[in-house]
Amino acid sequence: MRPFLYQRATDPDMAVQALGAAAAANNPLTQATAQPLAGGTTLIDLMKLDVMRPTAIVDINPLAQGWSAIEPDGENLRLGALAKMSDVAVHDEIQRNYPVIANSLKLAASAQLRNMATLGGNVMQRTRCSYFRDVSYENCNKRNPGSGCAAMDGVNRMHAVLGVSDQCIATYPGDFAQALIALDATVEITGRSGSRSMPFAELHKMPGSSPDIETTLQPGELISAFTVSGRWPRSVYLKARDRQSYEFALSSAAIALDVQDGTIREARVALGGVATVPWRAREAEALLKGQRFDDGLAQRAADAAFADARGRRHNSFKIALGKRVVARALQQAVTMEI
Amino acid sequence: MTAAAPEPKANMGQPVPRYDAHSKVTGRATYASDMPLANPAYAFLVTSAIAKGRVDGFDLAEARAVRGVIDIVTHENAPKLKESKLFSNGGYAGTTIQPLKSPDIAHDGQIIAVVIAESYEAAREAANRVKVNYTVAAPSATFDSPGTTTAAAKGQNSQFKEDPKVGDFAKAFAAAEIQLTAAYDTPTQHHNPMELFTTSCAWIGDDLVIYEPSQYVHGLKNGVAEQLGIDADKVRVVNPYVGGGFGSRGSMTPRTAIIAGIARRLNRPIKLVATRDQGFTITTYRAETRHEIKLGASRDGKLVALRHEGAEVSSRPDAYCVGGTKTTTRLYACPNVDSLVSIVRADRNTPGFMRSPPEVPYLFALESAMDELAVKLDMDPVELRRINDTTNEPIGGKPYTSRSLMACFDEAAKAFGWSQRSSQPKSMAEGDWLIGYGCAATCYPTQMGPAAARVRLQRDGRTRVEIAGHEIGTGAYTVIAQTAAERLGVPLEKVAVFIGDSDLPPAPVAGGSNSTASTCSAVMMVCDQIRQRLFKAVMPDSLTDKAKETVGISQAPTTQAAKSNRPLDIEKAFDALGVSVVEEYGEWKPEGAPLDSFKAMHSGHVRLVGGHQMQDKIAYAFGAEFVEVRVNRFTHEIRCPRLVGAFAAGRIMNPRTARSQLMGGLIWGMSSALLEATEIDERNARYVNDNLADYLVPVNADVPGVEVILLSEQDDHINPAGAKGLGELANVGTNAAICNALYHATGQRIRKLPVRLENIEV
Numbered sequence A: 001m002r003p004f005l006y007q008r009a010t011d012p013d014m015a016v017q018a019l020g021a022a023a024a025a026n027n028p029l030t031q032a033t034a035q036p037l038a039g040g041t042t043l044i045d046l047m048k049l050d051v052m053r054p055t056a057i058v059d060i061n062p063l064a065q066g067w068s069a070i071e072p073d074g075e076n077l078r079l080g081a082l083a084k085m086s087d088v089a090v091h092d093e094i095q096r097n098y099p100v101i102a103n104s105l106k107l108a109a110s111a112q113l114r115n116m117a118t119l120g121g122n123v124m125q126r127t128r129c130s131y132f133r134d135v136s137y138e139n140c141n142k143r144n145p146g147s148g149c150a151a152m153d154g155v156n157r158m159h160a161v162l163g164v165s166d167q168c169i170a171t172y173p174g175d176f177a178q179a180l181i182a183l184d185a186t187v188e189i190t191g192r193s194g195s196r197s198m199p200f201a202e203l204h205k206m207p208g209s210s211p212d213i214e215t216t217l218q219p220g221e222l223i224s225a226f227t228v229s230g231r232w233p234r235s236v237y238l239k240a241r242d243r244q245s246y247e248f249a250l251s252s253a254a255i256a257l258d259v260q261d262g263t264i265r266e267a268r269v270a271l272g273g274v275a276t277v278p279w280r281a282r283e284a285e286a287l288l289k290g291q292r293f294d295d296g297l298a299q300r301a302a303d304a305a306f307a308d309a310r311g312r313r314h315n316s317f318k319i320a321l322g323k324r325v326v327a328r329a330l331q332q333a334v335t336m337e338i
Numbered sequence B: 001m002t003a004a005a006p007e008p009k010a011n012m013g014q015p016v017p018r019y020d021a022h023s024k025v026t027g028r029a030t031y032a033s034d035m036p037l038a039n040p041a042y043a044f045l046v047t048s049a050i051a052k053g054r055v056d057g058f059d060l061a062e063a064r065a066v067r068g069v070i071d072i073v074t075h076e077n078a079p080k081l082k083e084s085k086l087f088s089n090g091g092y093a094g095t096t097i098q099p100l101k102s103p104d105i106a107h108d109g110q111i112i113a114v115v116i117a118e119s120y121e122a123a124r125e126a127a128n129r130v131k132v133n134y135t136v137a138a139p140s141a142t143f144d145s146p147g148t149t150t151a152a153a154k155g156q157n158s159q160f161k162e163d164p165k166v167g168d169f170a171k172a173f174a175a176a177e178i179q180l181t182a183a184y185d186t187p188t189q190h191h192n193p194m195e196l197f198t199t200s201c202a203w204i205g206d207d208l209v210i211y212e213p214s215q216y217v218h219g220l221k222n223g224v225a226e227q228l229g230i231d232a233d234k235v236r237v238v239n240p241y242v243g244g245g246f247g248s249r250g251s252m253t254p255r256t257a258i259i260a261g262i263a264r265r266l267n268r269p270i271k272l273v274a275t276r277d278q279g280f281t282i283t284t285y286r287a288e289t290r291h292e293i294k295l296g297a298s299r300d301g302k303l304v305a306l307r308h309e310g311a312e313v314s315s316r317p318d319a320y321c322v323g324g325t326k327t328t329t330r331l332y333a334c335p336n337v338d339s340l341v342s343i344v345r346a347d348r349n350t351p352g353f354m355r356s357p358p359e360v361p362y363l364f365a366l367e368s369a370m371d372e373l374a375v376k377l378d379m380d381p382v383e384l385r386r387i388n389d390t391t392n393e394p395i396g397g398k399p400y401t402s403r404s405l406m407a408c409f410d411e412a413a414k415a416f417g418w419s420q421r422s423s424q425p426k427s428m429a430e431g432d433w434l435i436g437y438g439c440a441a442t443c444y445p446t447q448m449g450p451a452a453a454r455v456r457l458q459r460d461g462r463t464r465v466e467i468a469g470h471e472i473g474t475g476a477y478t479v480i481a482q483t484a485a486e487r488l489g490v491p492l493e494k495v496a497v498f499i500g501d502s503d504l505p506p507a508p509v510a511g512g513s514n515s516t517a518s519t520c521s522a523v524m525m526v527c528d529q530i531r532q533r534l535f536k537a538v539m540p541d542s543l544t545d546k547a548k549e550t551v552g553i554s555q556a557p558t559t560q561a562a563k564s565n566r567p568l569d570i571e572k573a574f575d576a577l578g579v580s581v582v583e584e585y586g587e588w589k590p591e592g593a594p595l596d597s598f599k600a601m602h603s604g605h606v607r608l609v610g611g612h613q614m615q616d617k618i619a620y621a622f623g624a625e626f627v628e629v630r631v632n633r634f635t636h637e638i639r640c641p642r643l644v645g646a647f648a649a650g651r652i653m654n655p656r657t658a659r660s661q662l663m664g665g666l667i668w669g670m671s672s673a674l675l676e677a678t679e680i681d682e683r684n685a686r687y688v689n690d691n692l693a694d695y696l697v698p699v700n701a702d703v704p705g706v707e708v709i710l711l712s713e714q715d716d717h718i719n720p721a722g723a724k725g726l727g728e729l730a731n732v733g734t735n736a737a738i739c740n741a742l743y744h745a746t747g748q749r750i751r752k753l754p755v756r757l758e759n760i761e762v
């Protein structure tokens, strides 16, 4: 860890000013010299590993009063960026009307981490690629642009099969973001020139030729909230992993369905653990929409979701696994009692 | 009694609570790096980012500029240290690769510099700013990597004297009605004890005190003295508590003498707390192994031929191996046995002891093969073990001192509900989950070594026991206190135990599960010396013969007479002696210990006897383990909801601490089968998942049901305490039991550990 300046932001303006002032415009956000601090479970970890080296930390926890809402108003949902994972996971109405959100949070990390971690920090968490997290490896395009990718032909069991490029195959590791993607959430952003919102799906960027640029947030911008329109009681989050708890997904599926009289009117399929960004499987959704559900349909949707998948030495299994996870999650969503 | 404190059966002590429970739970227990030091400097290691090659130079400007940096030590200015031989070759060291001696790099993560600073934070920051220029050579990572060399273990490893064999394997195998040949693999594993690999070194004049988690304070003391070229009496190693060892702290690592040398030069105490990832490369580990098993049997299940060939990875300079064929060739009755162990040299650090070093990989192979044989024979795997059970080991024909293997199988099978198992694979399921039942034998050699103790008894019953044993979480304080209390007839609360300090009378390494047997036997003997002195003081001369019998200065277990005589009038005895404190010191050695035992004991050399190396007998603890696995039909996730083990290990000193050890062992075994593996990037022979987020160990949710059954067993042929070590007993059989259960669940035989969901093909 390197010395840094610690500041507490007592209002959003102060936060974005402090962040913006320290951030060099041409730096990607994740390498910005000023970083917001929420729960710190990603940021402090990566600072100790010397992967992130901010010279200024802006503690945004004092903004919690205004930014930690959990507001399901019966039709729409608003979640503040500083709401704790644990609080959202056990919220009655979230469990009832947005089970995919509740479960994506409940099945993530550990109780201690969920008590600390915030929703905003959660969607901004960074890849678990071992080569990225260990600075003694030179070759990592994400950490060290242009240096190559050690994972490509290295130990890559945990890596992505969807959305990969020849520059980077790092998995987006989080769970909650898949629920947001599936529910077509909107993200609210506060910056120096005021607030803006955009579809959550536009927040993360695929690695392409610049894996160091992970999101479309600009330096100085903060996530203030997420909103979801409608209620999604028929939704599930299925997560396959090596351990029963406290472990990232090898493959996960966030499914939300609207089924009326046996016909799927609306289907949302998002994938985790297998892709470089929170992944929306639109091809699968298109196949499902308007159809009556059966196991064959689930299988075809699962195949469609992974049609473009590319496996490497240790992670090819994720393609078959991912398909089974999608098919099973669809079955669960269709048969769940609501 | 509760599950945690099982009701003692015959030949078991009381399940008294841990001696150190309170201080551990309240955080008052002082681990090595909690020890206060006067004005310490802090060290942070810089380790190599390559596995083979050399350091061409450092750029230290940025690092030196960090405020608070005192010195940066590299091979160019490191203290000169003498070499130490490998532990398993009569020395103290876990590796003979000595860092900072030259610019050469022999393995990933080798120490190449040490930053010393006024604070931990400054040292770490400066270490992060050290720049290194390397010349990189192509390393050989593991089996099948180009550039490795392979040779038989015999002849290059002084501990591995013989490849056990008997009869004519080739002929018998060729003629066998049923034949089985199968190959098995086990991965690299790291101990990862909770307490990091720390060391604090403080000089007071010419005397050095080392605070370091060690499983062998006398070994470390002598080893560091040897490396520094000073008299061993000048060195003291202190660690009243050790946060887990599992073998990783049995031998000396290079870090200690380096830090001690720098501290001497600086004339200031230095504290090093190596990071978790550095712990993967600056200490030993369990090397990956490969096995081929050949079993020949008659149609009724009797083994007629057995061959076990094992290969293990070691470093370039050191021929370390665990050679578990000594156990697998002796476990079952079989007239024709052959074996071979070889060592494959790669560009790695030297591997070392890790909980049940030989038995874990080698029994995984044999006990998997036994299950495969049972399938071929269409026989209950428990019955196959029964048919091949034996009272004498087949290689030398020596009798087992006691062997409750089948009793363990029967007890565990009953508790587990083995009779509910439908024998066909893939025949049991519930909801999304396929269910499999599996079992395997477990065993561990009974070992003990020479140990000394000092015991002091006061008139008011207060007792002080001093022995340089080690509390690595096993319950050493507790069983030593119990032994003294029982032997002297004083209340347990009055006994104070002092261990973990090389200024105390020497005890063996806390390894090979010898500690309880060795330390308790020594303490018993010295308590008897005290009792004899007291008896003699109050008894007429004519009765001293009786006194001798009563208090037993010999090593025989307490006689009936001794027991009945216990309520000796202590007050009267002290009056007669004319003192208020009696103190005795004694040195105990097990039957068959080598002549130089006591001398070796004082110079920090281990002289363990037992297992198959006893004169005319062979001593092992046994157990049977049953597991239920569940495999998700859709995700192929593998879970293990139930682990049931029954164990017999001679006298159980304390059923509470014993259960805890065995429970931990079962969980460790499950972990070893399903989770743990250190991943090696073969291109550069470097470890990749060197942290506890990526090196998976079970969480509570992974072990919902663990049941430990302690069998009553009496063995009068091993040591005065009558105890067999059990710390390394339970994690041996689990690997095979789980793979056997997976076969039952899925019909798929998996011969490579760990088993991950991608290995399942249902």
Ligand SMILES: Cc1cc2nc3c(=O)[nH]c(=O)nc-3n(C[C@H](O)[C@H](O)[C@H](O)COP(=O)(O)OP(=O)(O)OC[C@H]3O[C@@H](n4cnc5c(N)ncnc54)[C@H](O)[C@@H]3O)c2cc1C
Pocket (backbone or CB within 6 Å): A035, A036, A037, A038, A039, A040, A041, A042, A043, A044, A045, A081, A082, A085, A107, A108, A109, A110, A113, A116, A117, A118, A119, A120, A121, A122, A123, A124, A125, A173, A174, A175, A176, A221, A222, A223, A224, A246, A247, A248, A249, B693
């Ligand atoms: C051992 C371990 C296991 C884990 N397992 C899982 C798992 O199974 N599933 C899972 O989903 N996650 C898992 N996590 C990740 C964990 O959920 C995240 O670390 C956590 O959610 C991050 O939230 P935080 O508030 O602590 O973020 P911080 O660490 O404070 O911040 C993370 C990043 O986001 C930035 N940031 C924070 N808040 C904002 C904001 N409002 N606007 C813009 N930028 C912001 C920070 O500057 C920083 O760069 C695990 C983490 C650990 C350490």
Ligand code: SF4
Pocket (backbone or CB within 6 Å): A127, A129, A130, A131, A132, A139, A140, A141, A142, A143, A148, A149, A150, A151, A152, A167, A168, A169, A170, A211
């Ligand atoms: S996968 Fe991405 S993060 Fe990992 S080493 Fe390659 S470039 Fe770096």
